[in-house]
Amino acid sequence: MTNGIAAITFVAFLLLYLTGQVDNAAIIAGFIPARVEDGALLAGMTAVPVWLTPISCTLVHANWLHIAFNLFMFVFCGRQVEHVLEKGATLVLYCAGAYGATALQWAIDPHSTNPMVGASGAISAIIATYALLYSQQNVRRIGPLSANLVRALWLAATWIAIQLMIGLVGGFGDLGQIAIAAHIGGFLVGLALTRPLLRWRFRKRPQPLS
Numbered sequence: 001m002t003n004g005i006a007a008i009t010f011v012a013f014l015l016l017y018l019t020g021q022v023d024n025a026a027i028i029a030g031f032i033p034a035r036v037e038d039g040a041l042l043a044g045m046t047a048v049p050v051w052l053t054p055i056s057c058t059l060v061h062a063n064w065l066h067i068a069f070n071l072f073m074f075v076f077c078g079r080q081v082e083h084v085l086e087k088g089a090t091l092v093l094y095c096a097g098a099y100g101a102t103a104l105q106w107a108i109d110p111h112s113t114n115p116m117v118g119a120s121g122a123i124s125a126i127i128a129t130y131a132l133l134y135s136q137q138n139v140r141r142i143g144p145l146s147a148n149l150v151r152a153l154w155l156a157a158t159w160i161a162i163q164l165m166i167g168l169v170g171g172f173g174d175l176g177q178i179a180i181a182a183h184i185g186g187f188l189v190g191l192a193l194t195r196p197l198l199r200w201r202f203r204k205r206p207q208p209l210s
Contacts, residue, residue, distance in 0.1 A: 001087040002078035005094060006071050009119055012059035013067045022062065029056035030115030033106040054102040055095065058119035066118055074123045077130040084133055089197040090126075096193055097125020097186040104185025121182035124159075128190025129197075131155050152191045159187045 016022045031053040048056045061067040082090040101121020132152065139151040163180045 001090045002075060002082050005078070005091075006075050009059055009061075009074075010067065010071060013061045016060065017064075022060065025060045026062075026115040026117050029053065029060050030117045031057040031102045031105065032115050033110050033112040036106055036110065054098045054121075057102070057115070057117050058098055058122050060117040061119075062117060070119050070123055074119065074126060077123075078126050080134065081126055081129050085129070085197055085201050089201050093125050093129060093190060093193055093197060094122045097189050098122035100125065100189030101179070101182035101186035104188075105179055105182045108181040116179050116182060118179065121179060121186035124183045124186030125190030125193070128155065128159070128187045129194045132191065132194045148195070156188060156191055160184055 016025050027047070029048045032050075035047075035050045035053070047053075061070065078090065078094075081093070085093065098119070098121055101124065102116065105116055105121070132155065135151060135155075137151075139147045139154065141147045142150050145153070163183050166178060167180045
């Protein structure tokens with residue numbers, strides 16, 4: 001599943017890049033928060049339905065650096081996650097991360113007309129699950145909070161701090177260029193879904209009668 005998603009994403013970028021359609025694709029298939037409420041778009045242009053843009057925007061990347069970094073992180077973490085969750089749960093995690101990313105991006109600036117593109121929000125969910133599955137740090141419970149919850153909270157706080165520092169380096173005025181909120185939204189979804197997906201993956205199947 002990881003290899004398949006990566007291949008589709010790269011082929012989509014390559015086709016758009018070679019045909020010079022990256023900018024048009026960003027408008028047509030990118031996630032534009034303002035479209036959630038009014039569905040507005042440039043006159044005369046046919047766009048991907050707004051409810052599908054959280055997925056379609058993952059296929060549009062701005063440049064080679066953008067696609068290279070995203071796919072490197074996705075393949076590295078995704079293959080390890082898929083080794084545990086297998087194909088179906090990995091796909092669910094990726095898609096849920098994409099929707100969680102765009103949901104928070106919309107919540108932060110619902111009237112923005114800047115298209116959000118790239119798979120980093122969905123990949124952030126994969127990174128979150130990877131961090132939970134392969135963390136080597138010993139964590140103890142704090143009061144009523146279980147060790148698993150404490151670990152998730154520490155990971156969430158660390159990820160949010162990293163993203164805010166990225167925003168500071170780039171300048172908060174440019175947050176529309178770096179989808180900080182999307183990265184956070186996708187990561188939080190990954191943290192929330194890891195244990196349910198693990199239970200789904202390892203659920204007890206009825207044994208055949210002999």
